Amino acid sequence: MKSTERFTDRVDDYVKYRPHYPQAVFDTLREKIGDPNGSAIADIGSGTGISTKPLVEMGFEVFAVEPNAAMREAAERELTRFRRFHSVAATAENTLLADGSVDAVLAAQAFHWFDRPVVHKEFGRILKPGGWVALVWNDRDASRTSLARDYEQLLLTFGSDYGQVKSSGQGANQRGWLNGFFGRQRYEEITFKNHQLLDFDAFRGRLLSASYMPKPADCGHSRMLDEIERIFARHQSAEHVRIDYETKLFLGHL
Numbered sequence: 001m002k003s004t005e006r007f008t009d010r011v012d013d014y015v016k017y018r019p020h021y022p023q024a025v026f027d028t029l030r031e032k033i034g035d036p037n038g039s040a041i042a043d044i045g046s047g048t049g050i051s052t053k054p055l056v057e058m059g060f061e062v063f064a065v066e067p068n069a070a071m072r073e074a075a076e077r078e079l080t081r082f083r084r085f086h087s088v089a090a091t092a093e094n095t096l097l098a099d100g101s102v103d104a105v106l107a108a109q110a111f112h113w114f115d116r117p118v119v120h121k122e123f124g125r126i127l128k129p130g131g132w133v134a135l136v137w138n139d140r141d142a143s144r145t146s147l148a149r150d151y152e153q154l155l156l157t158f159g160s161d162y163g164q165v166k167s168s169g170q171g172a173n174q175r176g177w178l179n180g181f182f183g184r185q186r187y188e189e190i191t192f193k194n195h196q197l198l199d200f201d202a203f204r205g206r207l208l209s210a211s212y213m214p215k216p217a218d219c220g221h222s223r224m225l226d227e228i229e230r231i232f233a234r235h236q237s238a239e240h241v242r243i244d245y246e247t248k249l250f251l252g253h254l
Contacts (some may be wrong), residue, residue: 017205049075103133111134147235187252
């Protein structure tokens with residue numbers, strides 16, 4: 001399946017149950033970029049608008065570039081009330097934005113789906129001189145707690161290509177490709193603590209929002225749901241479980 005089509009039938013769960021990002025991420029961007037009223041940001045692979053909304057709420061002009069129609073429409077339903085929000089049907093590799101038109105480029109969570117050499121050139125094209133590049137993602141704890149280990153094993157057992165996605169994701173050879181992507185320019189790495197406190201419906205929805213998990217018609221779907229129910233029962237406290245993340249922000253210039 002094309003990366004641009006993976007989430008088409010998972011949008012509702014994605015909107016409701018995917019983790020957001022700490023406000024401190026966006027406060028940091030504002031400190032670096034400056035006055036939101038005079039600044040434009042390209043949010044590349046903007047999906048359902050999880051990263052776009054805090055930016056337009058702060059007053060930035062945001063070009064939300066998203067190739068998946070279902071995800072883009074979810075963002076539009078939520079964000080068209082903001083005058084400085086612009087929805088762009090395009091890819092990271094060909095954003096359709098004008099040369100030198102934005103003060104910063106943000107890629108949140110979706111970066112590992114991109115063709116890095118091509119987007120490096122595209123980001124450089126659309127950025128103003130001295131513009132910022134911000135890469136942001138939530139790294140889920142996969143081993144620190146027994147819940148984290150059980151959830152990770154569930155993904156490995158039932159995920160159609162979870163291992164492949166994980167091995168090619170942002171964390172794979174991270175230091176090497178970050179140095180290559182930012183080149184000789186320095187970049188700053190900042191880590192923020194983040195978590196979700198989920199009841200069973202939200203825990204289940206968080207699982208089903210992942211593109212590699214079985215759909216209702218797929219082999220293993222019912223067994224997967226039985227297992228997520230067992231994991232929740234085993235680890236819940238006051239009818240909730242907690243998933244911990246580290247939110248990583250890499251901020252610099254090309």
